[in-house]
Amino acid sequence: MWRSLRPIGRSEASGGYRRSAWTGADAECRLWFQAQAEARGLDYEVDRNGNQWAWLGDPSRGDAVVTGSHLDSVPDGGAFDGPLGVVSSFAALDELRARKVSFNRPLAITNFGDEEGARFGLACVGSRLTAGKLTREKAYELTDADGITLPRAMEAAGYDPAAIGPDPERLARIGAFVELHVEQGRALDLSGDPVGIASAIWPHGRWRFDFRGEANHAGTTRLVDRRDPMLTYAETVLAARREAELAGAVATFGKISVEPNGVNAIPSLVRGWLDSRAADQSTLDTVVTGIEKAAREYADRHGIDLDVVRESFTPVVEFEHALRDELGTILGGERAIPVLGTGAGHDAGILSESIPTAMLFVRNPTGISHSPAEFAAEDDCLTGVTALADVLEGLACR
Numbered sequence: 326m327w328r329s330l331r332p333i334g335r336s337e338a339s340g341g342y343r344r345s346a347w348t349g350a351d352a353e354c355r356l357w358f359q360a361q362a363e364a365r366g367l368d369y370e371v372d373r374n375g376n377q378w379a380w381l382g383d384p385s386r387g388d389a390v391v392t393g394s395h396l397d398s399v400p401d402g403g404a405f406d407g408p409l410g411v412v413s414s415f416a417a418l419d420e421l422r423a424r425k426v427s428f429n430r431p432l433a434i435t436n437f438g439d440e441e442g443a444r445f446g447l448a449c450v451g452s453r454l455t456a457g458k459l460t461r462e463k464a465y466e467l468t469d470a471d472g473i474t475l476p477r478a479m480e481a482a483g484y485d486p487a488a489i490g491p492d493p494e495r496l497a498r499i500g501a502f503v504e505l506h507v508e509q510g511r512a513l514d515l516s517g518d519p520v521g522i523a524s525a526i527w528p529h530g531r532w533r534f535d536f537r538g539e540a541n542h543a544g545t546t547r548l549v550d551r552r553d554p555m556l557t558y559a560e561t562v563l564a565a566r567r568e569a570e571l572a573g574a575v576a577t578f579g580k581i582s583v584e585p586n587g588v589n590a591i592p593s594l595v596r597g598w599l600d601s602r603a604a605d606q607s608t609l610d611t612v613v614t615g616i617e618k619a620a621r622e623y624a625d626r627h628g629i630d631l632d633v634v635r636e637s638f639t640p641v642v643e644f645e646h647a648l649r650d651e652l653g654t655i656l657g658g659e660r661a662i663p664v665l666g667t668g669a670g671h672d673a674g675i676l677s678e679s680i681p682t683a684m685l686f687v688r689n690p691t692g693i694s695h696s697p698a699e700f701a702a703e704d705d706c707l708t709g710v711t712a713l714a715d716v717l718e719g720l721a722c723r
Contacts, residue, residue, distance in 0.1 A: 326412050330357055330396075331404060341401030341697035346439035346450070347375075347478040354396040358436045361415050367434070372495060373488040374454040375438040375479060381418070382431035388500035389431035390721040392417070392713065395440035395451075395672065402441070403699025405507040409687065409706065411436055413505045417714040424714075426722040430500065437672045444469045444478070446531070446598075447637050452672040456679045457491035464489055496679045501648055501720055504673040505685045505713050507701050511692035512665045519705040520712045521663040522652050523644055523684035526674040528609050529602035530638035534561060534578075534620060537630040540585060540593035554595040555583070557623045557631070564619035565599060574603035574612045575668060598636075602668040606641060642674040645681040652683050655719035656712055669694070685712055 334342045334350030344350040355377060362369040362379030370378050382389070394410025414434040421428075438451035445467040453459035465486075467475040476486030513521050536554035562578045569576035577600045584594040599616065603609035617633050624631040649664070656662045665686070673682040687701050687709035701709075 342398040344398040345444040377436040393435035420714040452675040508686040509694035513688040526642040535632040561620040568615040576601040
């Protein structure tokens with residue numbers, strides 16, 4: 326399975342993956358998912374929001390156990406973020422069938438669409454729409470860098486954008502959702518454990534900073550006469566690092582747009598996107614407020630106009646304690662399974678207000694993610710499959 330999925334959307338130049346939503350690579354991944362479902366005799370369907378489902382048993386019975394993740398990627402992303410959870414879900418089902426267990430609840434494997442938000446700037450679009458956390462109107466306003474709207478992209482890929490929206494009937498069928506994911510940090514590597522259980526997802530958001538100055542000639546304009554928004558942007562990037570360090574949080578300007586974007590032109594507009602996350606809401610508010618305050622002070626000093634827009638936000642997610650504890654009991658042995666928080670967002674977090682959700686993490690020895698260097702050892706991946714199979718057996722077969 327891993328070998329058959331691995332080449333799709335891979336850049337020969339970087340070794341990373343480019344599987345943005347509703348592109349050719351995304352379509353190939355979807356065909357791969359469908360083939361895996363049909364090869365196992367599962368009932369395959371695509372919901373109104375473009376999420377893929379593979380069912381074992383009658384979903385109308387309700388109280389289903391669902392597992393899965395996503396197959397899209399960030400630009401030049403790694404091979405494990407998302408796909409490991411989908412591949413492991415199919416492998417876990419194979420393991421359960423090899424054990425010849427009897428299922429007392431319906432089981433489904435899912436691939437949620439546009440989890441990374443790489444193309445339209447909003448993460449977890451498929452699960453947000455399903456859970457009613459993204460309205461059809463707002464979804465229709467999402468636009469990629471080429472000016473293509475989300476509905477136009479869906480339609481070009483063969484899906485009906487008029488159907489998107491909340492799907493409470495589907496969520497009502499689900500009794501538990503368990504997502505396996507490669508850890509996007511080094512906590513398990515430091516503890517020496519191949520698998521862990523998620524406790525919570527840090528609150529996180531994305532803010533757009535628009536610095537507007539005055540375009541001018543880079544060779545003839547005196548430094549004292551310039552209204553250069555790039556300077557203010559650069560100072561704000563440093564302020565973000567400083568505020569995050571002081572608070573024990575994280576803050577990153579990872580995307581930038583410049584106008585007119587000429588080598589010999591002073592910019593008229595520098596637009597930067599801030600991603601910030603913290604262990605609790607108060608800390609996150611402190612960090613973002615501090616960054617904005619510093620940005621406005623720099624802007625005033627250099628004669629720059631500044632607008633700050635919060636484009637997305639997800640509050641802290643505490644995974645349901647009962648389900649989390651049940652996973653700990655199922656997997657418990659001589660050594661307790663570590664429970665750890667994460668600063669990364671996931672579909673499981675989006676769905677947590679609607680249905681009981683939980684997550685398993687597989688060790689990442691480098692701690693690197695969203696990069697071609699992302700890695701998980703084969704033995705650890707197989708341990709993750711076994712752990713997921715044990716969990717699914719405990720939830721769906723006993």
